Amino acid sequence: ELTQRVRERYSVSELPVLLMTARSQPADIYTGFLAGANDYITKPADALELKYRIRALITLKQSIHDRLRIEAAYLQAQIQPHFLFNTLNSLMVLSEIDTDKMRMLGEAFTSFLRISFDYLNTGEVVQLSHELELVEAYLYIEKERFRDKLEVVWEVEPDIRLLLPPLSIQPLVENAVKHGLLSRTIGGTVRLRVVRVDRGVLVEVSDNGIGIPPETIAHLLNPAMKEKGGIGISNTNRRLIQQYGQGLSIDSKPGKGTAASFVIPMK
Structure with missing residues (x-):
């Protein structure tokens, strides 16, 4: 429900959501993705895996942020x-x-x-x-x-x-x-x-x-x-x-x- 509310304001690239959950059945995972999650990790989580998944999503967010700025400048120059x-x-x-x-x-x-x-x-x-x-x-x-x-x-x-x-x-x-x-x-x-x-x-x-x-x-x-x-x-x-x-x-x-x-x- 929280992820669905987030998606009303932010797209999947502008605010990534990583679900950390003990529910690992396929139906639970599909529900999370349908709600707008970018990724998931099951508990207990490996610290290094969690760190790299978070880093990947932050990199995605920053790249989209940069793209929007460059896009605005490009549009004005055209x-x-x-x-x-x-x-x-x-x-x-x-x-x-x-x-x-x-x-x-x-x-x-x-x-x-x-x-x-x-x-x-x-x-x-x-x-x-x-x-x-x-x-x-x-x-x-x-x-x-x-x-x-x-x-x-x-x-x-x-x-x-x-x-x-x-x-x-x-x-x-x-x-x-x-x-x-x-x-x-x-x-x-x-x-x-x-x-x-x-x-x-x-x-x-x-x-x-x-x-x-x-x-x-x-x-x-x-x-x-x-x-x-x-x-x-x-x-x-x-x-x-x-x-x-x-x-x-x-x-x-x-x-x-x-x-x-x-x-x-x-x-």
Whole structure:
């Protein structure tokens, strides 16, 4: 029963479970594996065997942890060609009509590329300012491209010094803009909130776009999901769970919008 509860939050690779039991009948072993256990050992256990089984499972967990971090950095570095082409086209148009705006867009584009390829994205944590710089550059570019179709609201409390997993805010913002707002002809508003709360610091990205169906949310937040779609959201959720024991919270109503949030606990 405990293993089943654990599997509701963690996949078999993210939190391995080793059963140590005196019940060694095949039916008992099968029951343990069906509940989500990775391995088992019968009592009385040999100390050396137990040690090496534990070491193998810890190595598995660490390798998955590393893979998720590298995957997030890889996803950010795989900038979609149409985003590049459209931004370059915007720069070319502005070069003919407004060189000051062209220069500002060029600076934002340079900042976006620099941070997207930064080696810090493969690390455990980064400064909040590093993450917000990437988000700000991305939103500036999209705002220049779509003008009145996209409204951006920032609610970031000053003087918040915080370490958080890299690329944990950008996928939420990008998803809100691309899938929540720009899929509507009239566009909409994306709002970023970073505020202090009792439990730590709340990070919330909301939009008034098309919303997400409940079954899609359940799929994205399922730790055992097969990653076929929405991989940025799923990756972010799993890394947050690994780091803090709790992942994303997504509240959405079709046609009304979506709010995706997480809390970084403060020591």
